[in-house]
Amino acid sequence: MTVVAVVGAGVMGVDVAATAAHYGYDVILKDVDPGVLSEAPAIMRRNVRSYRMVSPELQEWNAADIVGRITFTDTYEGFGQADWVIENVTEDWEVKSAVYKELSGVCSAEAFFAVNTSCISITKLAALMPRPERVIGMHFMNPVPLKEAVETVRGFHTSEETIAASESLLRSMNKTAILVNDFPGFVANRLSHLFMNEAAFLVQDRVAEPAQIDAIFKQGYGHRMGPLETADLIGLDTVVRSLEVLYQNYQDPKFRCCPLLRQMVDAGLYGRKSGRGFNMY
Template identity: 55%
Template sequence: MEYKKIGIVGAGTMGRGIAADLLFHGMSCILVDISNDVLERAKAEIIRIIRFAPLANASLPKLNAEDAISRIKFTTNIEEISDAEFIIENIPEKWDMKETVYRELSKVCKSEVNFAVNTSCISVTKVASVTDRPDKVIGIHFMNPSYLKNCVEVIRGYHTSEECIDNVKALLGQLNKDVVLVNDYPGFVTNRISHLFMNEAAFVVQDGVAKPAEVDEIFKKCYGHKMGPLETADLIGLDTVANSLDILYESYQDPKFRCCPLLRKMVDANLLGRKTGKGFYQY
């Protein structure tokens, strides 16, 4: 099957990047959020991505921004996603919000439509349990920014069918992305490990061992990482990192996932990273 119209729930950082990625690969989408202000900011950001991303990745086509953005329907009405062929959900890592959204999606989407959970840490199986189609629910953990990353972590829930996996591979194939298929446990592979890096890096700064730039420099120059753990945290959003750590701590009851107090303090101060202009770094 070749997909043409994708439904995206959540117009934050990930939703915008995925929407742009779809446009670069010839698809259209319906972008849903509860806030018109967020949708307006998303539109402006997607236009910026369309104009400048090909400079960073020469394999991306140069698109006319106005023509491309016309292939996105921006809406606050989730019922307008009903004719989408595939759903990708990107809302915050809060279970009560996830549960509400998936119950609504079950009501408005066609029975054959697959649901992709773009979650950092919440169990895909748990999400599937509140839908009317647990065999059609799967995790797709897109890396940020989606349009510059050619590999994704795909998470098989307990009930996820082989047909659903094949459908996801077909969609991601259209986006020219490689798939690494893993099983469902909170945090999966990427975030179960990467959040330990980010959290411990915050502890290192809190304890006065090193400054943020020094921590990140060690990871980039000694380990060859493209970004350090604190730069990565700022990119993701410190609120998202803290929420994910809370989910990991609750899921495993393991103290290694205890959120660093400095990280919590920065979230309370609205120092969330790139999204607010200041986190461990000034933007």
């Protein structure tokens, strides 16, 4: 039986763990915050109820079975048996690099590592590992159970074996891997963060209200969600950190973070997870 270890029990980590558990994997979900871990099962149950309501394809998901397949822990116990480690910690180089240094000391030499990051270089993180060829980017879209595509990212050292293994893992979870090359932000976030950032500027400049901006994207362009709804779902704090990474790497003013976004994060308005962002929840 394949064991999937998931690091980080935030918005993405909880959904990735639940998805892997639903498709029959034994899952270890690790977070440094015991409070976050204690809340994770209830969040999973609530999420499953919501996903079942909006997607006929997820009617077979059973929250009790999913939670029952997951071990919740604040240590690396059991990681030595993991075939895959999927890392979902905050979009911060210091935090992520510390995690990979820890993982290199507790995981099997045969383990594969999936970096679920928005913008940080896969090559740079893989360089911290004794076998960088077994590291690949695996950028899940949010919300994970409702999104078929996963942007996989080939780092400088990523082997063909790792690419094939990642495609097999994702296929077993009813996902389609779309392989791109490693450059900060890859494809998805170099595009999406420009939309979200410019939409925030439109609100700041009082050109339009958030609902109007999102309506244009949904009714005009046919998107399922508008850029500000998407930012609220991801977390405005995460969006700001990702824009900072993009700006630092490219030194391009098009990635300059909207001051309104920073002000909202400073005020604790993170989006869905705080109950208020560009919309109320």
